[in-house]
Amino acid sequence: MGSIPGLSLLLLVVSVSSVHGGKILVFPVDGSHWVNMNLLIQSLHARGHEVTVVRTATSWYIKENTAHYHSITVTLPEAISIEDQDFFVTFLVKMLAIQKQGGSLISFANFYWEIFTVLSKIHQQASLLGVEIFENKTLMQRIRDTDFDMVLLDPGLPVGVLVAHELKLPTVFNVRWITSGEGHFVVAPSPTSYVPTSGFAAPDKMTFVQRVKNLLHYLLNTCIDRFVVCPHYDRLVARYFGPDVSFYHLLQGADIWLMRVDFVFEFPRPTMPNIVYIGGFQCKPSEPLSSELEEFVQSSGEHGFILMALGTLVKGLPVEITSEIAAAFAQIPQKVIWRHVGERPNNLGNNTLLVKWMPQNDLLGHPKARAFVAHGGTNGVYESIYHGVPIIGMPLMFDQFENVLRLEARGAAKVVEVTKLTQQNFLEAIQEVLHNPSYRRNMKRLSELHRDKPMHPLDTAVYWIEFVMRHKGASHLRTESFKMRWYAYYSVDVLCFLLAVLLLLAAAVVASVRFLCFRLCRRRKPKQE
Incomplete structure (x- = not known):
């Protein structure tokens, strides 16, 4: 045709x-x-x-x-x-406290007890x-x-x-x-x-x-x-x-x-x-930024900018963690746009703009976007893939750990554990994603594959x-x-039936052999006499 x-x-x-x-x-x-x-x-x-x-x-x-x-x-x-x-803020605080206990059996039990209850x-x-x-x-x-x-x-x-x-x-x-x-x-x-x-x-x-x-x-x-x-x-x-x-x-x-x-x-x-x-x-091409945001982004020059958003959970992070993040941001030449609604962090640099809301999709689609610091929520992950922006992952709860791991396995993200975050290791993660071209190259590859669809x-x-x-x-x-019953779905009943048939056949063979041997022995005895 x-x-x-x-x-x-x-x-x-x-x-x-x-x-x-x-x-x-x-x-x-x-x-x-x-x-x-x-x-x-x-x-x-x-x-x-x-x-x-x-x-x-x-x-x-x-x-x-x-x-x-x-x-x-x-x-x-x-x-x-x-x-x-x-609710999520309170839950996050509890989860962070449990995660700080490490991988002990007690922390594992506490984690799942909290999950059961919630x-x-x-x-x-x-x-x-x-x-x-x-x-x-x-x-x-x-x-x-x-x-x-x-x-x-x-x-x-x-x-x-x-x-x-x-x-x-x-x-x-x-x-x-x-x-x-x-x-x-x-x-x-x-x-x-x-x-x-x-x-x-x-x-x-x-x-x-x-x-x-x-x-x-x-x-x-x-x-x-x-x-x-x-x-x-x-x-x-x-x-x-x-x-x-x-x-x-x-x-x-x-x-x-x-x-x-x-x-x-x-x-x-x-x-x-x-x-x-x-x-x-939910992904779509970016739209122009407001004049204020565009001016801030353009002021980044050749270095570009980083955006950070942790969904609705960011105000659940303790100020000692957000202050470590702020201190790391202050040491890089890039501008930073940070969606933050909690207590203002200490050590905030002149290059960092705190906003209560941001046009995330439009910022990710901006040509000066260099990296996205994200908690690994599904919406943000797919928007990053769509626009080809590598991620510094900070998973907090639920599926976020699995999401950032999948990106990390594909070489498009670097993961930082929130409970072990310091100014130094966070700065190292940012610099690795910014200066190692493989992260952007791998994310661009994912973006090409993601967009290549008939509809x-x-x-x-x-x-x-x-x-x-x-x-x-x-x-x-x-x-x-x-x-279907579980035993039918996994063919347990069929296997049991076949095993029973096999055992019956084996028993029949054994019985036949024994019978033949018995008959043979009965015939030999009169001849010997």
């Missing part, structure tokens, strides 16, 4: 992906997760879809009134912890959202009457999965993290021999000791999920759907998983037909959401293996 001209191909893609304005019910997660969910909602609104967002009355970022979506506000008996701006509380609070929705008959009737086409949700807090099941609607996940950790571990085969598990920062080429640790972390994550997190949702399922419905099956049964992952960054691993990769879908990841995400609406789901892409 001949090639299709570029314009015709574009028209074909547009016509295939178009769909009459649908009605989408959205269950987001607050905080940084909302930033990329909101971008997806804006794109759906621009395509003519009617979007309704379920939020709580104490939502941090998710506004009640906006031009591109309607909202349903639910009041809970108590706010979900992650909707409290001080996760259980967050999901217990989140499960109350399901109770409030299901018990509010007027609200449920209003939702039914709206006649939604599908549910789009972030399964980090998976109450929307239960509502979708009640409404018998297809579901699409906007996902990286799920109740048990990284989303692949729920939906795709995940051999622990070369797939690092959530919470264990390791490369995909692991030593024997690392593989042992990886397996132990996987088992620990499984126990946390089954005995700490899922029971809150199991009780909801039992209460409203009865014993024949499994929460975990509902979770695994999503039609499409929009995975915020790009294998330019992620280690290769097995996947499934209903996983669509949209890593970096922008955001367009890919919108296409598959509309695909689900057009076809009322995507069950043909979804394996039903998650409904």
Whole structure:
């Protein structure tokens, strides 16, 4: 078949992906997760879809009134912890204190006890959202009457999965993290021999000791999920759907998983037909800076500038650490733009500008950007890859350790441990990234690979959401293996059957040989007599 001209191909893609304005019910997660969910909602609104967002009355970022979506506000008996701006700061302080204890068994136990406590509380609070929705008959009737086409949700807090099941609607996940950790571990085969598990920062080429640790972390994550997190949702399922419905099956049964992952960054691993990769879908070309910022950036001359941002967690860093950082910055010729909202650090140099907010994407895309000091959050990592800016990583919690390790393994980042940070080792890390051209070269290579796609990841995400609406789901892409018993999934029953057959055959052979030997001996005895 001949090639299709570029314009015709574009028209074909547009016509295939178009769909009459649908009605989408959205269950987001607050905080940084909302930033990329909101971008997806804006794109759906621009395509003519009617979007309704379920939020709580104490939502941090998710506004009640906006031009591109309607909202349903639910009041809970108590706010979900992650909707409290001080929650992450308090949690970070505890984690830093535990990390300072070193790698002892006590620190390990303290770390996971804190994780158990926090996760259980967050999901217990989140499960109350399901109770409030299901018990509010007027609200449920209003939702039914709206006649939604599908549910789009972030399964980090998976109450929307239960509502979708009640409404018998297809579901699409906007996902990286799920109740048990990284989303692949729920939906795709995940051999622990070369797939690092959530919470264990390791490369995909692991030593024997690392593989042992990886397996132990996987088992620990499984126990946390089954005995700490899922029971809150199991009780909801039992209460409203009865014993024949499994929460975990509902979770695994999503039609499409929009995975915020790009294998330019992620280690290769097995996947499934209903996983669509949209890593970096929030990335876009930079826009001009404000006159004040542009003037400051241009004053850096040939040295360029460094930007630093640790998300919403920076004010959780103690001033003794931020002062060490400031002292290191003061010794370099580059200008520094530092998003900082906590106590002003000591030793601040004349080359450093503190701001409460910065246009991060636009700064990373500026030709004078030389490096990015970052905590390793997914949004910042992909923006750095997109613009080709190497990273000095300062992971603080959660997946940030794994994110910066992946970049370090590709030679595009240098990692500094926050609890061991000093003016000297931080300065050395900055100088290494600035003066060793391999960091920028490797990041530029990742940027080229990341950008070389037939369709922008955001367009890919919108296409598959509309695909689900057009076809009322995507069950043909979804394996039903998650409904199998564990012994059937791993073929334990088959192996036992084959072993039993083998043993029976062996027993039959042994019995036959013994019988023949016995007969032979009986025949020989009369002859000898």
